[in-house]
Amino acid sequence: MSRIKDITLWKSGEKKVNWVKNFMPVVNFLENKFSPLDLFKDKVIAMCIHLEAKTARLALAFKNCGAKVVCTGSNPLSTQDDVAAYLVKEGVEVFAWRGETYDEYEQNLEEVLKREPDLIIDDGFDLTVLLYKKYQNLKNKVLGVGEETTTGVMRAKALAKDIGLDFPVVAVNDSKLKFLFDNRFGTGESSIASFMRNTNLLISGKTFVVAGYGWVGRGIAHKLQGLKAKVIITEVDPIKALEAYMEGFEVMPMKEAVKKGDVFITATGNCKVINEEHFPYLKDGVILANAGHFNVEIDMEALERISIEKNEIKDNIKEYKLSNGRKIFVIAEGRLINLAAGDGHPIEIMDLSFGIQFLVMKWLLENSKNLPKEVTSVPHEIELEIAKIKLNSAGIEIDSLSEEQIKYLQSWE
Ligand SMILES: NC(=O)c1ccc[n+]([C@@H]2O[C@H](COP(=O)([O-])OP(=O)(O)OC[C@H]3O[C@@H](n4cnc5c(N)ncnc54)[C@H](O)[C@@H]3O)[C@@H](O)[C@H]2O)c1
Incomplete structure (x- = not known):
């Protein structure tokens, strides 16, 4: 049962999400590729992130790939209530509204954790920190976290150093495709x-x-x-x-x-x-x-x-x-x-960041058990794949190395 400001606002939320969909070729591509496979079937994906149209688009892509998605804002002022309402209408559970007090903000994080997530997208690490403080019983269920921002990665490293991690935390923020473009x-x-x-x-x-x-x-x-x-x-x-x-x-x-x-x-x-x-x-x-x-x-x-x-x-x-x-x-x-006080990053930028988050969730789903329980980098192959999808969608071709060039770059004489 979601808790948002006003469900009747969904129509303008829908317009916003439909608008961003036109400019998110990477997320659209991944959704089209993996929805027939029900990639995240029955997995609970918790998202603690600025709740606006681009994030909603990612949440819906997860949902269309079989996940149960539950969202909360990562900041008491960044939730757009119409977008939250649209998500609820589309079957995503949401606990967030613009202007929530700090206590309400924490209660909303708790509601999300009570859905016992398998996978977490965090933006600032508040959700994961609360899990460590109050919901220790969930640690074994979580397959991993994708952390979106610099501050969150710093907190993840501090937590790992102090008490150790029980699942991999992927520093999405630290991938080149994120900080060079998004930040x-x-x-x-x-x-x-x-x-x-x-x-x-x-x-x-x-x-x-x-x-x-x-x-x-x-x-x-x-x-x-x-x-x-x-x-x-x-x-x-x-x-x-x-x-x-x-x-x-x-x-x-x-x-x-x-x-x-x-x-x-x-x-x-x-x-x-x-x-x-x-x-x-x-x-x-x-x-x-x-x-x-x-x-x-x-x-x-x-x-x-x-x-x-x-x-x-x-x-x-x-x-x-x-x-x-x-x-x-x-x-x-x-x-x-x-x-x-705004709509967040330009759409094309979030398409890149969320493309990475999508493939990081897939990577954690398929490999979590074999990954070290520490703050981990985004695999280079994921970055390359997202960059290629983005270039393709823009109709941009690039050169590739010839055999001779590869040999030349690898020689020392
Ligand atoms: N608004 C957004 O949408 C958005 C997007 C990405 C990151 N962020 C956040 O922005 C912040 C910065 O991120 P970043 O990726 O640029 O981090 P960064 O580590 O690359 O840069 C931070 C810089 O601040 C400097 N600094 C630290 N303390 C200082 C002080 N007292 N006075 C002057 N300089 C100081 C550091 O030396 C460093 O160069 C983080 O909190 C991050 O989470 C916000």
């Missing part, structure tokens, strides 16, 4: 699209501060550069800082950047990157947003505490007034801007 191009484009949609402001000429020059930060910074913003990077890693400098960005510590930026986007996966020490130095009317997984990068607790006035100024934007008279605007409560 970089996907988050880059969608974070800026979301900023533009929510603020209706010009990018050109503004000073943006991007915290973190990892895959996500890079993607955001480069898109901003292309739109003629002035971009400042803050980093803690000297090599990444140097790379940012060589790419033409200004690099400086956050305590300097706070005095210069018009807009800040954090993308570090770390906490309190913009914190109590920084708030008083921010310019009046500054806009803060986060693209990292958790809402910890901007210290919202401190901002709430030191503000003398708060106003919901418009959908997804809250205004904080400080005692020095300055205003700070925060987008989506400091949760990931592209998902909590």
Whole structure:
């Protein structure tokens, strides 16, 4: 029995899912190939992931391949209620709604675990962590987890180091086909699209501060550069800082950047990157947003505490007034801007990421017992297969090595 906001919303959810289906050739191809075989027959696939149209498309592909699918959101603000309603109408169990409290969020994760999953797709590792904390009895049933994001992979590695894993966790995030495209191009484009949609402001000429020059930060910074913003990077890693400098960005510590930026986007996966020490130095009317997984990068607790006035100024934007008279605007409560205040990554990008997730679930289904119980990489063959399907669907052909070239590349003389 699902728990969602309102089942009558399903029609607009259906339209959204039908729209994305037009641009997800990889997931469509895999669904067409494996649905006649009932690949996931009777297996329970649990998905803890941002619940919007592209994810719904993946959930339905699993269902059409025989799985029982149960979904929850991986963030209290990223669920689209109409999409959740459509999934329920199509026979997927869903426990999620936009704006759920943290307690409700956890209860929803619990409901999903009570369905005793065989396979898990996690995005941030919350579902798997809860399984370890409270549902230890399920550990033997789970064939494996596909972890979608950087933060989740870090938590999986920390859990494996501290107490060991009882099933393989595949670091989907760490496959090239994921982070080169999803983290970089996907988050880059969608974070800026979301900023533009929510603020209706010009990018050109503004000073943006991007915290973190990892895959996500890079993607955001480069898109901003292309739109003629002035971009400042803050980093803690000297090599990444140097790379940012060589790419033409200004690099400086956050305590300097706070005095210069018009807009800040954090993308570090770390906490309190913009914190109590920084708030008083921010310019009046500054806009803060986060693209990292958790809402910890901007210290919202401190901002709430030191503000003398708060106003919901418009959908997804809250205004904080400080005692020095300055205003700070925060987008989506400091949760990931592209998902909590937008539609998430472009469809073509998620088609790649979800193509990998699909084949990773198949790989776990068929090989789990023989795999080490640790954080595992996506097999190279899966990455190659997805890349080929994507290229084929775009009508792109590439060269292949001749025998002579293979020999040449393998020789040392
Ligand atoms: N919004 C989305 O849709 C989306 C998509 C993919 C990943 N993510 C999340 O974005 C975050 C970053 O992912 P990534 O793949 O770029 O990770 P990454 O490890 O490649 O990059 C993070 C960077 O932040 C830097 N950093 C850490 N602490 C810092 C600090 N205090 N100040 C400045 N820099 C600091 C690190 O040195 C590193 O270069 C993660 O939380 C990830 O889960 C979000």
